[in-house]
Amino acid sequence: MSAPNTIRDTFFEECDELLEALTDGLSELEDGTATDDTVHAIFRAVHSIKGGAGAFSMDAIVAFAHAFETVLDLLREGKIVLDSGLLAVLQHSSDHLNNLVEDGRSGTNRADSGTTSILASLETYLGDTVKAGIDDQSDDFGFEAITFSLDEPIVTEEPGRTTFEIEFTPTADLLKNGHEPELLLDALADLGTVSVRVETASVPDLRKLDWQNLYLSWHLALETTADEDQIREVFEFVEDLCDLDIAELTKESAVFDIPTDADADLETDDTDTLPVQETKPRAAAPAKKTLRVDLDRVDRLVNVVGELIINQARISQLIDEAEISSSSGLPSELEAYQNLAREIQEGVMSIRAQPIKPLFQRMSRVVRETMMASNKKVRLLTDGEGTEIDKTVIERIADPLTHMIRNAVDHGIEPSEKRVAAGKDATGNIRLTATHRSGHVIISISDDGAGLNRAKILETAMSKGLVPQDAELSNSEIDNLLFLPGFSTAVEVSDLSGRGVGMDVVKNAITSLGGRMSITSAPGKGSTFSIVLPLTLAVLDGMIVQVADQTMVIPISSVLETIRPTVRDLDAIGTKNWMLRIRGLNVPIFDVATQLGLRAQPIDYKDQVLLLVEAEGLGQFALAVDDLSDQRQVVIKGLDGNYGAIPGISAATILGDGKIALILDPDTLTMSAKPGVHSPHMTTPKGEALHAASA
Amino acid sequence: MKTKVLAIDDSRTIRDLLRMSIEAAGFEFFDAVDGVDGIARYNEVKPDVVITDINMPNLDGFGVIDGIRTGTENQNVPILVLTTESAVTLKKRAREAGATGWIVKPFEDESLITVLKRVAGA
Amino acid sequence: MQQALEQPDVIGSEFVSFFVGDQSFCLEISQIREIRRWSPATVLPHAPDYVLGVINLRGSVIPVFDLSARLGFGKLTPDERNVIIIAAIGDQMIGMLVDSVSEILSLDPDAIQPRPNIGDEEVISYIQGFASVDDDITRLIDLEAILSPSSKLVAE
Structure with a gap:
């Protein structure tokens, strides 16, 4: 059908x-x-x-x-x-x-x-x-079971057709003699219309039913032009193997009287008048009420609410500018409006957000399957199952995550003997966690296996011409070679994680979601792969900055400190690069406008504002912006769908004046300046996780 | 007036399929998501024919039949049991419990409607 | 189970025509969401030259292309007289800066001739075909090609 x-x-x-x-x-x-x-x-x-x-x-x-x-x-x-x-x-x-x-x-x-x-x-x-x-997938007795009606008397309209009630109770011997009740019934059906009801009262348990121990009897109704003799003929060969009763019915009577014994039993068992709910006490808790809504409708709502927030910000701004006195009551009403708008937004966002739990459950299957095929012992530990992520994001990270989990079992965790020899538990651990942090969702996959074999990775990359033979790479750079297209992780491509897919594909999938990946690994201790994903619609606490005449936003959570430097705080290295001296440390300065290609070279840092930030793998560094205005919450508008990843930019927002401001991503801002092997950095765990979608 | 059909099944898929076939055949379609809901809807809708699944949360199909046959106004409404079971026993049990007939899943539109028409007299 | 039938590639008969570099182009009217006056876009870093940036369209952030640059006519210096055509393809919205919008045309879809197989000028790869209108022809824009992967703002 x-x-x-x-x-x-x-x-x-x-x-x-x-x-x-x-x-x-x-x-x-x-x-x-x-x-x-x-x-x-x-x-x-x-x-x-x-x-x-x-x-x-x-x-x-x-x-x-x-x-x-x-x-x-x-x-x-x-x-x-x-x-x-x-x-x-x-x-x-x-x-x-x-x-x-x-x-x-x-x-x-x-x-x-x-x-x-x-x-x-x-x-x-x-x-x-x-x-x-x-x-016995094919059931029934070879006739159309569903044509049968018990409660409706079969009234014979055609002259010459009569209805017989046949009671047919085979003995156990019927089967031993090689007879099939099915065939008998088929034969009956050839004579006319058969209805059947099987008496199962003597079956102690339904599941024990089988033809070897037949406790059934059949009550049959046959509407036919045949006479009783012809019916008896059908049963000729089994006459001694069953009790058979054939009686002609009058038109007025029902085809069956409900067999009285069985019926009486049912009635007394279940009492006749009690409400149903009470007669079946094993009722479980009612299922959670849900409403199915077309995703498009939700998305429309998401967009409208986004506009509401922007509209509200614009009104606030206008009222600010109008300098209306606070005694008018307007500011407090405005604040209430702001809170309501925020609440609506959170509510709407929560519709699209779904817990990551089903995805994690799927991963535990992946672990079991991979484990079985690779003969390893692995335990999957999960944390943060309740973390809610946008539905689309969940759907789109399923495959990359599957691949990474397979990798972790297949390549990360050592065989039991090796683990025991290394003084580890024979069963390996893979930890899968999800958390909200800095307006991102971070999913990490850690194993306590052998760690990345950097020598082998480097060798492979060199043999494939991905890096020059004489390249001197840091550990982190070597680890990131895994993400290069054309790099195949295993020397012998295993059936499991191989599958013709490299980590570059995984990385691309994550990048297309506006996310990033990073690796950390310690020899003998294991590896951690982290995926940092943006929340598609979220509120971010941002600092509004000016960069080459553009207004931009930097997440407050990434900013450790803001500094208006004096000449004494700045040291040049060469002609273009400068370091900021702060509390005895010297940290490199990156000019945001230059990094983004909005300016050919930095202007004088002492006229700028420096933001001290920290990124994993890079440590602390300073970002130079032209000016700093206020701090406010902004609605994140993803750029990911349309534009691919833009280094240094994580998303956009719409400001109170209706203009778009880009949201800076300190972790990738420095990448654009450094062609070649990029280290995908992870968001630093600095600052409180934004209440973004988790609220 | 259109013949009213109440379908009780915890599977959305099956409910949707039934709705499609049954509405297309010109019946009025109502559904319920489990046995308890089914009894409630039964009392509310007063259908001309009931189709019920067997395995459902809260109250199973047998309970539904019991409930309708013993505790409602129109105790003699035709009730069809939906079953995937090839095991004949389940149908027998349904019959004993008072079912009028059964529909084997997966069902063909045509036979579904044939059965419905037969038991509902529509 | 059969998959749902694919939506046939029906082209309606109403087209909006506009000028880019003195030549007439058109889009099927159902692809167009709105036409708005030029207003400055927010510049995107590391973007190709035909990308003017992004604009706020009722709360959505959508890219604006300089169609003139995209089609190889050279960059347009936008001013108040220019308009942005907002078009949609699937879920994706795109703004296209054009010189001016001229008229709504009724064209018989059968009268649209396929893309000519001539030369390798950029513009050829961005049109689906063309149709005669009076003494002139109008060129039917291939939105998908305009938005094609090569148009991604960031070539990694």
């Missing part, structure tokens, strides 16, 4: 939620916080995925989910016991289901090859009896 794309989209969205619920449930099972409903919730998640997948003919998902849910069903019914082995199989299955869903989404079938082995491990938990049920 076909359905419009939107429903397909809904299905995959829903899959994401269900897979998250599945992962959550499995974690609860793992850390012992599971409640009664946990297994039910896990089961439902898998079941719903199966149901949706069926609608889109994603057979690989359906078949696998079916086996998966069958095991979960046994678990929820207490037929099998959860131990570490089973938990591992369930996690593995959950990972695999994830991959299958990914395949479904992208129209690939990469995961299919893994299905057989995982199915095999699932099947070890199924008794033989249940296994038979799994194989």
Whole structure:
């Protein structure tokens, strides 16, 4: 069948939620916080995925989910016991289901090859009896089950057609003699219209049902032009193997009387008058109410709110200029307006922001998979799962992050023997963290492995002609060679992290989001890769500066100190470069206008304002700007989508007068002056994290 | 008046699919996200036919059938069970619990509508 | 499952024509968001010469290209008489400084001839085709080409 794309989209969205619920449930099972409903919730998640997948003919998902849910069903019914082995199989299955869903989404079938082995491990938990049920994907008795109606009497209109009620109770011997009830029913269906109801009252447990131990009896209704003898003929060969009752019904009577025993049982079990909610006490907490909103609408709102903030800033400015006395009450009203506008903005931003948790969960799968394939023992520790990042950013860092995690397992962590020999725990640790800092989101991946093999990196880079043979590079410069296009990380490209993708691709993906990457590594102790990403819409505490007749903004969090230098504070080195003397330190000065290419060379630093900043890898340095006006909060407007990364500029904002001001990025400002191997610096952890999107 | 169909399923995908097919066939469509919601909607909407999933949070499909058959005004409304189960047992159980018939997921529009028309008499 | 049908590349029949370097160019009207008078843009560092900078369009920061420079006619010195055409392609908005806007044309899409295969002048790669209008021709701008990767402001 076909359905419009939107429903397909809904299905995959829903899959994401269900897979998250599945992962959550499995974690609860793992850390012992599971409640009664946990297994039910896990089961439902898998079941719903199966149901949706069926609608889109994603057979690989359906078949696998079916086996998966069958095991979960046994678990929820207490037929099998959860131990570490089973938990591992369930996690593995959950990972695999994830991959299958990914395949479904992208129209690939990469995961299919893994299905057989995982199915095999699932099947070890199924008794033989249940296994038979799994194989039996085609159900029913070969007639159209859904045409059946119980409550509606079949009224025969055509003359010559009558309805027979047939009660058919096979004995266990029926099957041993090689008979198939299915075939009998098929034959009956050939005579007319068959309705069937199976009496299951004597089945102690539904899941134990199988044809070897048949406890069922069939109540059949056959609307037919045939007579009783013809019906009996169908049962001729099994007459001794079953109890058979055939009776002709009158037109007025219902096809079936509801079998009284079973019905009575149900009624007494569940009482007849109590409200439903009370008869089923295992009701779980109600699901969180959510509202699905088209992303475009949210984005429109985001934009309008941005304008509101700017408009509010403009009004403030105008009122300031009008010098209205504070006794008028206007300033306090204005402040209230400002706060409200800010609140609206935060609310709107929070709609687009999503916790990074699902992405982290996905990474724990990546770790498990990579671990299994590389035969290493690795533990993934995560921190900051609740950190909220813009939805688009989350989507777009998934692949780079996956690649980096694979790298960390594959190349970062040593094999257990080596670790033990080095006096480390046999199990390696990878720490994945997310934090908000300085108006950025920082995601870091640290491993406690062997650290980067710099000798090998340098050798590779030289052999590929990426650096001259006689190059003398600092450690940090060597580490950054990894990001060069054409540099392949491993000497023998492993199946895992190789995959034809280099770190340059990862870096480009991050750069295209307006982010940066950095590496730190210590031999024998491990490596840390950091991704610094901008928040697409955020408020930044900025310092308004003048640079070559342009108004720009520098994040206050990066500024350690502002200095109006005197001649004595300045020392020249050569003809162009100057150092600032501050508290016994000499730090280099960079002229912002020159760095940005807005001026050919610096003007006299003593006429300028110097901002002392610090960047990782560069230590402290001073940025020269022409003047400094006030400090204020500004709304960050990303430039990333349109322009690629501009060294020295992280984003833009719109000031109270409606003009655009660029937001300076001290960490990359110095890059533009230094062609060649750029060190991607990390934002310094100086200052408080801005309350930007975290508020 | 249009025949009112209430579909109870915790899967958005399935609800959307049902909505598409059922509205296209000229029925009026209502949905609910779990069993408890389903009973509430049932009392509110008073549908001519109910389609319910089995595995749902809060109250499962059997509970829904029980609830409708024992605790509401129109206890004899046709109820169709949605099931992915190839296991015949589940359908039997649904029948025992009072279901009128079932729809196997994935469903074809045509057979879905055929069944609906049959049980709802529409 | 079938993917949704791709939106066919339908070109409407209304075009806005404008002048760049004494030549007539046009854009399909649905691509144009608005036309505004020239106002100074905020200069972007390290940008190619055809990028005038960025402007504030109702809260969005969008780039403004000097279409004259982009098409190889040389840089325009903008003044009050010039206009910026704001166009959109997909999610991306772009402003284009042109000499002046002339008129709205009704053109039969069939009357648009494909891009001629002549020479390697820059302007050729930025037009989709052209159409005769009275005694003149008007050239249909290829927005995608205008915004193409080579137009990224920063060539790393």
